[in-house]
Amino acid sequence: MDVLQRIEKIIEPTLNALGYDLVYVSLGGGGNRQTLLVMIENQDQTMVSIDDCVRASRELSVLLDIEDPISTPYNLEVSSPGFDRPLVKIQDFIRFQGNEIKLQTHNPVENRKRFKGILVKALEDHIILEVEGQTYEIPYQEIRMARLVPKFQELEVKPPVKKR
Template sequence: MDATGRIEQIISPSVEAMGYEVVRVQISGGQRSVLQIMAERADGAAMTVEDCADISRSVSALLDVEDPIREAYTLEVSSPGIDRPLTRLKDFERFAGFEAKLDTRLASSDGRKRFRGTLKGVEDGLVCIETEQGAARLEFDNILRAKLVLTDDLIRASQEAQG
């Protein structure tokens, strides 16, 4: 298991018990590593600065005990934002009908590794997306990176969800 997987394993139970879900754990380099924890409220409400601070305090305590990162690092806790990354299979279902960009590890049967189009959900464990080139069904494990595209429809849906 890589470092981010180990960290997610350490922090997820505590974060979930607090009423949040871990969206992504990422470590970026430089002279001082940055550990980014992206989380969202399990109830679907908007994340606040206080939510991020609460998660940060809890995660800091857990990581101090477990010490999965040997060198000095900066902890950054954030919400996914409106044009969020899609990191879990359920994200592709939840955001069906919205535009997304996906990059795959391996090329599809037509030679493409990049897809942009409207998410159509998940069928038989495959992520479905309708692109200008036609429909594509992609293995979730083959998706390297995916995120929503900021569109008027996404902004409107986000505003409606926030009341």
């Protein structure tokens, strides 16, 4: 079990007890101090607030100090997944079927490694992605990184009102 898997195993029960689901964990950064990034979401799928992040951070900080899974100095950062939420688990792909995503693969799939299209279907061992009318079957083990493409509603711009 690598360090990230160990961290997930340590923190996930506490996050669940607090009403959060674990989205993603990463450990990186340069210099003398790494950053442990923990992305959370509310179990009821409502928006994560700053207060949620502070609450989770306090609990996880104590827990990680006790368990001590990282041997070097690090900073803990707890955040929401944001509008361009990463898709990590199979359940993420199932949940966001029908949405536009972008992804990169480890190896070329039909001569390409970067895709942006509609997540048509999430199956047991692969996803079906439609890109500009063409369908691709991409195995989960080939997905290096996948994220939602944020949806922003276009605002109607009205001309300024002239004062008399």
